[in-house]
Amino acid sequence: MKLCILTYDTPHMKTRQVFAGLTHRGFKRIDFLTMPFTMRPERTVAAPHRPFQFGDGPTPQELARRSGGRCLPYEAWREAWRTVSEDKFPDWFILCGSNLIDAEFANTGKILNAHAGLIPAARGLDALKWAIYEGQPVGTTLHVIDAETDAGKVLAHYITPIRHSDDFATFARRHYDAEIDMLVCFDMLLSDGHVIDLRTRDARMRMPIETEREMLDRFEEWKVKFLAEKGLTMSSLQLLRGASSRS
Numbered sequence: 624m625k626l627c628i629l630t631y632d633t634p635h636m637k638t639r640q641v642f643a644g645l646t647h648r649g650f651k652r653i654d655f656l657t658m659p660f661t662m663r664p665e666r667t668v669a670a671p672h673r674p675f676q677f678g679d680g681p682t683p684q685e686l687a688r689r690s691g692g693r694c695l696p697y698e699a700w701r702e703a704w705r706t707v708s709e710d711k712f713p714d715w716f717i718l719c720g721s722n723l724i725d726a727e728f729a730n731t732g733k734i735l736n737a738h739a740g741l742i743p744a745a746r747g748l749d750a751l752k753w754a755i756y757e758g759q760p761v762g763t764t765l766h767v768i769d770a771e772t773d774a775g776k777v778l779a780h781y782i783t784p785i786r787h788s789d790d791f792a793t794f795a796r797r798h799y800d801a802e803i804d805m806l807v808c809f810d811m812l813l814s815d816g817h818v819i820d821l822r823t824r825d826a827r828m829r830m831p832i833e834t835e836r837e838m839l840d841r842f843e844e845w846k847v848k849f850l851a852e853k854g855l856t857m858s859s860l861q862l863l864r865g866a867s868s869r870s
Contacts, residue, residue: 624662624810626653629659629734630719631660631694634680637803642809643845654692654713655683656789658722668836672739672751676720680691697721699726717806718768726770737805738764738773739798741780741819746773747826751798755791756774756830756838756844761798765805765812772826779816782804785849791842 627647630638645653655861662677686692718736728734740750742764747753750773754761761784769775783798785857811818 624650624705624715625713626650627656627713628683628686628719629656629697629716629721629724630654630658630683631677631679631721632657633660633681634665634682635660636674636676636678636680636864638683639686640803641682641717641719641806642690644803645823647688648807651690652692653687654691655694656680656697656716657683657694658697658720659850661742664693667832669832670752670795672749672795674796678771690737717808717809724768729768729770732769732776734768735806735809736766736768736775737802738766739780739802740764740773741821742766742773742777743823744821745827746824748828749830750827751795752830752835752838753827756834758841758845758848759806760849761794763798763801763805765816767808777803777818779812780819781817785846788790791839794842811841828865832860 628642642653660677674715680723681689681786684694713733716734718734724734738746738750740754741760745754745759753759760782762780764773764777764781765779766773768776769777769839781799781801783794787866789797
């Protein structure tokens with residue numbers, strides 16, 4: 624299976640983790656399609672929901688060389704559809720990070736994304752935080768993107784497990800790790816992913832910091848509620864945990 628990772632043109636933690644997991648599972652000659660990245664001032668948040676993504680580490684060019692793949696600029700996405708030695712399209716583009724994607728490219732039906740919410744009920748930004756704030760289940764979604772925000776065909780849902788000892792930070796890290804696992808093990812979920820029937824809701828914007836603080840105040844109550852609902856902890860990913868490798 625031929626893969627191409629869509630990401631930023633700079634060292635990026637999620638990209639590195641997904642690449643490590645895919646190569647650990649035996650995927651070879653992974654191509655990269657890179658978008659320009661400009662470092663912006665960090666937003667002030669009450670509760671960071673994932674590790675800081677940018678800094679030291681191998682560039683996409685270095686990762687591509689390790690696997691024998693190519694690294695192309697985003698503008699060359701049509702060219703990225705052809706491999707070095709074979710006249711065929713990559714089977715999938717794996718989305719690890721990007722700016723806005725052209726509608727034509729988004730609608731190819733070839734780009735896989737792991738969203739930090741249960742699509743179509745939790746769309747847009749800060750999906751994890753909005754779900755906790757509104758007393759909804761929290762999970763991740765593997766989906767084929769299209770030009771609409773967090774839409775496209777849903778391939779698998781995964782409810783993030785909750786532990787009695789969790790605070791927001793430990794739970795958010797487990798939730799983030801589930802995104803990585805979904806992308807690393809995407810091929811196992813293409814035909815065997817569990818999909819929940821959910822009502823479509825509008826995409827959300829960033830959560831204001833005052834609302835974040837309220838969300839943190841509600842976390843313990845939310846945790847107790849969903850610890851009691853054991854039936855929600857379904858696990859397409861439980862057996863996949865050992866298959867992925869994070870670094």
